[in-house]
Amino acid sequence: MTVADQRQPALELRPPRHRVAPRATRYWAARAGAGWLLLLAVQVGWWVLAGGATGWRAAGVVATVVLGAAHVTVMPRWRYHVHRWEATDEAVYTQSGWFDQERRIAPVSRIQTVDSERGPLEQLFGLSNVTVTTASAAGPLKIRGLDRDTAERLVDELTRTTQANQGDAT
Numbered sequence: 001m002t003v004a005d006q007r008q009p010a011l012e013l014r015p016p017r018h019r020v021a022p023r024a025t026r027y028w029a030a031r032a033g034a035g036w037l038l039l040l041a042v043q044v045g046w047w048v049l050a051g052g053a054t055g056w057r058a059a060g061v062v063a064t065v066v067l068g069a070a071h072v073t074v075m076p077r078w079r080y081h082v083h084r085w086e087a088t089d090e091a092v093y094t095q096s097g098w099f100d101q102e103r104r105i106a107p108v109s110r111i112q113t114v115d116s117e118r119g120p121l122e123q124l125f126g127l128s129n130v131t132v133t134t135a136s137a138a139g140p141l142k143i144r145g146l147d148r149d150t151a152e153r154l155v156d157e158l159t160r161t162t163q164a165n166q167g168d169a170t
Contacts, residue, residue, distance in 0.1 A: 013103055013104075013105050014093065015084060015093075015095060015103070016084040016085050016086035016093035016094060016095055017084065017086045018084060018085050018086055019080065019083065019084055020080065020083045020084075020085070020143075020144065020145035020146055021126075021127060021145055021146055021147040021150065022080070023125050023126060023127060023145075023147070024076075024079075024080060024083070024125075024127060024144070024145030025076035025077060025079075025080045026076070026125060027121065027122060027125040027127055027145065028075060028076040028079055028080075028145075029072050029073075029075075029076045030121065030125075031121065032068075032071055032072050032075055032076070033068070033072045036064065036067075036068030036071065036072065037068075039064055039068070040061065040064050040065065040068065043057070043060055043061050043064055044061065047061065075098060078098045079097075079098045082095060082096065082097060082098055082101055083095065083096050083097075083144070083145060085143040085146075087154060087157060087158055087161075088108075089108065089161060090107065090108055091105050091106060091107050091108060092105070092106045092108070092111070092132050092141055092158065093105050094141045094142070094143055096142070096144070104138065104141050106132055106134045106136065106141050108158075108161050108162055110134040110135060110136070111132055111133070111134055111158065111162045112133050112134055112135060113131075113132075113133040114130065114131070114132055114133075114155050114158045114159055114162070115130070115131045115133070115155075116128050116129065116130050116131070116151050116152070116155050117129050117131070118148070126147065126148050127144075127145055127146065127147065127148065128146050128147070128148045128150075128151035128152070129142060129143065129144045129145070129146065129151070130142070130143040130146060130151050130154050130155060130158075131143075132158065
């Protein structure tokens with residue numbers, strides 16, 4: 001066993017244990033729905049300003065409604081089943097995405113900062129995000145859609161754990 005093996009526990013990339021808050025599905029649906037409604041409003045406005053119905057405009061509106069409804073219905077549930085997180089004394093694990101899925105791990109000894117943030121819509125849904133920054137070229141680990149209390153506990157726990165860890169955070 002080398003000196004490096006003695007210092008760092010063996011970490012394996014694995015699925016994290018915890019799901020995000022169930023309310024995250026309503027938040028994701030609301031965000032997606034707002035985008036589809038904006039597109040639909042532009043299409044209907046164009047339709048009215050252009051002087052009425054044509055086959056192509058009507059087909060475009062119908063396609064927008066069908067695709068939007070499918071997206072708002074399927075995507076939040078799919079994301080909820082994929083998005084996971086876990087923090088241990090050794091590492092932070094994340095899994096996110098829905099089409100393009102990503103699984104990441106950051107050893108606690110490499111953590112440089114831990115932040116939380118809530119946008120206006122997230123505040124409305126009682127959700128928070130936690131960002132764990134490391135020196136990794138892949139960028140920070142983001143845990144989105146946590147219950148506000150869970151996010152606060154996670155930030156406190158990671159802050160205590162990283163302060164107690166003697167790693168060099170590089």
